Amino acid sequence: MPGIFISFEGGEGAGKSTQIQRLRDKLASKGIEAITTREPGGSQGAELIREVLLSGAAKGYGVTAEAVLFAAARADHIDTLIKPALDDDKWVLCDRFADSSRVYQGESGVPPQTVEALQQVAIAGHNPDMTLLINVTPEVGLARVSKRTAPVEFDGPDRFETDTLETHRRRQEMFLDMARNEPDRIVVIDGDQSQDKVTEDIWQAVQSRFEEQIKQDTARP
Incomplete structure (x- = not known):
């Protein structure tokens, strides 16, 4: 059987990175190999785009340009890492995927039809088998972000962590709307x-x- 693809979604400070590692360790304890990855990023080309996006370097080109860059990073990520791993019967655990584009770019003002068109091209049918939405209250999540002690990629918060509290609240509700519309795929976990x-x-x-x-997979020699 092909591998299992699970995406992790949620607002800033939801603890996705920690939970992905813990799920990988749990699967490993049962003899199941799982690859952890992230978006934007996860592949050599996508990691270069990640730096441009999260540093804010692309912000001046507008939200549509950012959406195109996210889609380009996702296409490379799928082609070079996700699809090969699934074809090799591995589990793939991904920190953010297409739902984040629907929320973040959608909230920024990119028309939904544009976001969806970009996703369909980038994903090419490789949708997650399950999405775990770690739902955290924005106030709680941002407080966690401010207390981080682990090394960060940039000198301070990234491009999206600096947005207003109201923006974070709108994103939370958009994630929850998707979960209500797709209960068979999206499972909401209380992140507080x-x-x-x-x-x-x-x-x-x-x-x-x-x-x-x-x-x-556990019984597989």
Whole structure:
């Protein structure tokens, strides 16, 4: 059977990076190989675009140009990492994917039809089997961002972390609207809980959705 593709979504400070690593470790304990990656980025070409986007260097060219860059990064990411891994029966755990473009570029004013057209070209049918939406209250998430002690990529918050609280609230509601519209794919996890409780809820959701696949992958020699 092909590999499993799980995307992690949520606002700033949702703890996606931590939870992705914990899920990878849980799968590894069962003998299941999982690749962790991120967007924008994840491949050599996409990482170059990531620096341009998150540093704010592309902001002056307008939101549509940013949307095109996100799509270009995603296409390279899929072609060079995600698709080969899935074809090799590996699990892929991705920190952000197309839903983030729908929310972030959509909230910025890019027409929904433009965002969707870009996503269809970039994704080429490679949609996540499951999306875990770690729903965190913007105030809580931004407070976590301000207390980060781990090294950051840029000298200070990135391009999107500096947006207004109202902008973060609109994004949260857009994510939740998508979850209400696609309950079969998107599972909402309460991100205001402790990290350990979030980890537990994520594993329960993954185990429930992919019980048979986990059994088969665990039994694989």
